[in-house]
Amino acid sequence: MLRPFRLLLAGLLVCLATASAIAQPAPTPIEELLLQNSELIDKSSRRTIEPAIEALRDSDLPGAETVLTRWRDRELWRRKSDGRFFLVAPGADRDTYVLRHVVTDEELGTAGRRDVDQIKPNSGIQGLINSALVQFQLTNPDPAARRASLDAISRNPSADQLPILREALQEEAEPGIKATMTRLERLLTIRFDEDIATRVSAIESLAGDLSVEARATLNPLLSTTRKASREELEDANVARELSPGSDEFSYDAAYDFLVGENLAPKTINAAAKDAALTANIADGSVAGIPITTLNTREARDAAYVKLAADGAVSPALTEAERTALVDEFNFYDVYAENPAVTEAVLGTIGAINFRVHLNEFADLALDALSLASIYFLAAIGLAITFGVMGVINMAHGEFIMMGAYTGYVVQQFVPDRTLSIVVALPLAFIITFAAGVLLERLVIRWLYHRPLETLLATFGVSIALQQLAKNIFGTQARPLTAPGWLDGALVFNDVVAISYIRIAIFVLAVVFFLLLLFVLNRTRLGLEVRAVRQNPRMASSMGIDRERVNMLTFGLGSGIAGIAGVAIGLFAQVTSEIGQAYIVQSFMTVVVGGVGNVWGTLAGATLIGFLQKGIEWFNPSNTLAAQTYMIVFIIIFIQFRPRGIVALKGRAAEA
Structure with missing residues (x-):
């Protein structure tokens, strides 16, 4: 009774196996290729895996790129029973996987979780697969x-x-x-x-x-390799011949090199000699020499020489012998490459370096032009007030600071960076214009033609404004963030580039330069300002209100400083001292360019910007020295041209 049951069970198992074989199609060519390389894939060793990767890459089979990509991404699994490769997906329960074709994703049955293993290539194998994928990509x-x-x-x-x-x-x-x-x-x-x-x-x-x-x-x-030879090197591509005893290649360095190349015995120093003597003490003596007599370096060296003669220790060369041994050799630095390749590289690098230097000069010129535009914005307001009113305003830097803080405050209420800058520029002008008018009405108007008192008063106002800013905003730097479209830089090549913020400041400087020329030459206020600057008494006799002109001129100069503060704040830290970093350069710009002249301010800013960048290029590690050299140059410059680059003429120059 039991035997027929066993036969029936065996028949059912055969039927199930046959049905399973029918359910899963035969391996496709790409699967056959995987099966052929299954042992290499299982090992997952970077040293042995390359043939399997190359076989897939060079197979020209459809789906080869897909298989390589899925292998790299650890999506391939291998069934233990027959070694076939599949993709897997979660099955009906947590102990079952759904098997899918490695290329087409066609469902090919199920398997238990313990019946398949994941192929996990390491980072090295993933790098090799990426290289193989290049052919397809x-x-x-x-x-x-x-x-x-x-x-x-x-x-x-x-x-x-x-x-x-x-x-x-x-x-x-x-x-x-x-x-x-x-x-x-x-x-x-x-x-x-x-x-x-x-x-x-x-x-x-x-x-x-x-x-x-x-x-x-x-x-x-x-790259070169150092070589030593007793004969002349005839076939080698010699970069240079070294002379022992020179500053770059001493005799000690030459001997150490020979030791490293096993061409000379190792140096035996005094400590090693003394240790050898100690190890060879016998009956109170060393090589027959009583140890009581070995109280000098010369005596110990002589004892060591005797030990070496007896064969007890290695012989030590004297200084003269070491020098003579070094002199037996010729030392060379030899190129690793073929001479034709080396010659081509030297010529090409020479041409590249020449172009690099030209482009470095262009990059330096762009930096200098950018710096000049910043100095122009910072100094033009001072040039107007100083030129028209003769007032040395030491608080000019604080108007720059007020403009920068205005931009920061606006960004706290206007989150859109572009809109905030659009709002901040005119608002900074209005605020600093009003502050300048207030300062002129309360302080400056009572101190005309008293330069020392004006300087001291505005210096006191400068300190007061700095302390007020610290009380309101604190001592921590505040961010004035540029719009996203000003991020990055305009890159011409790997040497020449300029940030978009610098370009924007340069454009702003050009706009204000043209605007000032229009105001001074095409408006009534500009006519009155020029009249007061050229002949104050005659202007008053012609009905021009000098006090009103002075007030508006001081306000205009202060307002422009506020706009400069917004521009400077976009790339510098906004603190209460931000204006102090530019006040010295502003005064130098005005003095060098020519007092009271817009064109002179432009020329002075250009000269100062290029001069500072040029000095920094020669001495890039010491900016303080660069500032010192620049001031010395300007002192010398004004000795020969005290009225500046663009000097006023006529009565304006005599006033």
């Missing part, structure tokens, strides 16, 4: 994918990518991507191509390339 129809692939190659270049890149280059149609691809192909050719002529051609093609990548590719080709 370089021909991807999506331009963004091709650009991403080029970025990946540039970050992790290898020799096997070079033929793939060249093949893709022939098919690339988009000009921008093709230019990037061409340049990357040159860089890889320089590093990995075996043909010398091809490498030399690629090296020479980089003569106009200012990128960091180009220099990073070329500079390692000039």
Whole structure:
């Protein structure tokens, strides 16, 4: 009775197995390839996995890219029973997985959680897979994918990518991507191509390339190895010959190098000699010499020489012997590369360095122009008040500070950064204009033609305004955030760039320069200001209210300082001392340019900006020294041109 039951059960199992085989189709070609390399994939070793990755990459099978991507992303699983690879998804219960095809995602049945293992490539294998994916990504129809692939190659270049890149280059149609691809192909050719002529051609093609990548590719080709030889090196690519005893290569350094190359015995110092003597003491003596006599360095050295003669210790060379041994050798620094490659690299780097210096000069000029625009904005208000009224306003920096704090306060109520700046600029002008008028009415008007008292009074006002700002805003720096569209920089190449904030300040300076020219030359107020500046008494006799002109002029100069404060606050820390950083340069700008002249202020700001940047370029590590040199230069300058670059003429100059 039991036997028929067993036969029935066996038949059912055979039917189930047959049904399972029918339910799961035979492996596709891509699955067969995975099965053929299953042992390598299971090991997941960076040292042995490359054949499996290359087999998939070079198979030309549909879905190869998908499989590599899913392998890299740890989405592949392997069934233990037959070694087939699948994707898995949660099943009906937590102990079951749904098996899917590695390419098509077609459902292929289920398996228990313990019946499959996940393939987990480490970071090294993932890097190799990424390199293999380059072949597919370089021909991807999506331009963004091709650009991403080029970025990946540039970050992790290898020799096997070079033929793939060249093949893709022939098919690339988009000009921008093709230019990037061409340049990357040159860089890889320089590093990995075996043909010398091809490498030399690629090296020479980089003569106009200012990128960091180009220099990073070329500079390692000039690496050298130090060698020592008793004979002249005839076939080596010698970079330079070293002379022992020179400042860069002393005799000690030469001997140490020979020791490191096993061409000379190690140096035995005094401590080692004394230790050897101690180890060889026998019956109160060393090599027959009583230890009581070894109380000098010369005696101990002589005892060591005797020990060496007896073969008990290694012989020690004297200084003369060491020098003579060094003199037997010629020392060289030898290039690792072929002479033709080295010559091409030296020529190309020379051309690149020349262009780099030119572009560094252009970058320095842009920085100087940017700094000049800042100084112009900070000084133009002072030039107007000083030129028309003859007032030395030591509180001018505090009007800059008030403008910066106005911009900060506006941003607390107007979250939109662009709108807040649009609101802050006119508001800063209004507030500082009113503050300037108030200062002129309460203090300055009583001190005309008394320069010392005016200087002391405005200095006191400066201290008071700084303390008031500290009481209101505290001593901590406050942020004045620029709009998002001012983030970043305008990049011309890897050497020349200028931030968008600097460009915006330069544009603002140009706008105010043109606006001031219009006000001074095309408006009634400008006519009255020029009249008062040229001949105050005659202007009064012609019915011009000098007090009103002085008040409005001081207010105008203060208002412009407030606008300068908003601009400066966009890149500098807003504190109560922000204006003090520019007051000295503002006075220097006015004095050098010419008092009371807009064109003179522009010329003075340009000279100060370029001078400061030039001095900082020669001495970049010491900005205080740069400031000192600049002041000395200006003192010398005004000795020869006391009225400034653009001096006033006629009665205005005599006033």
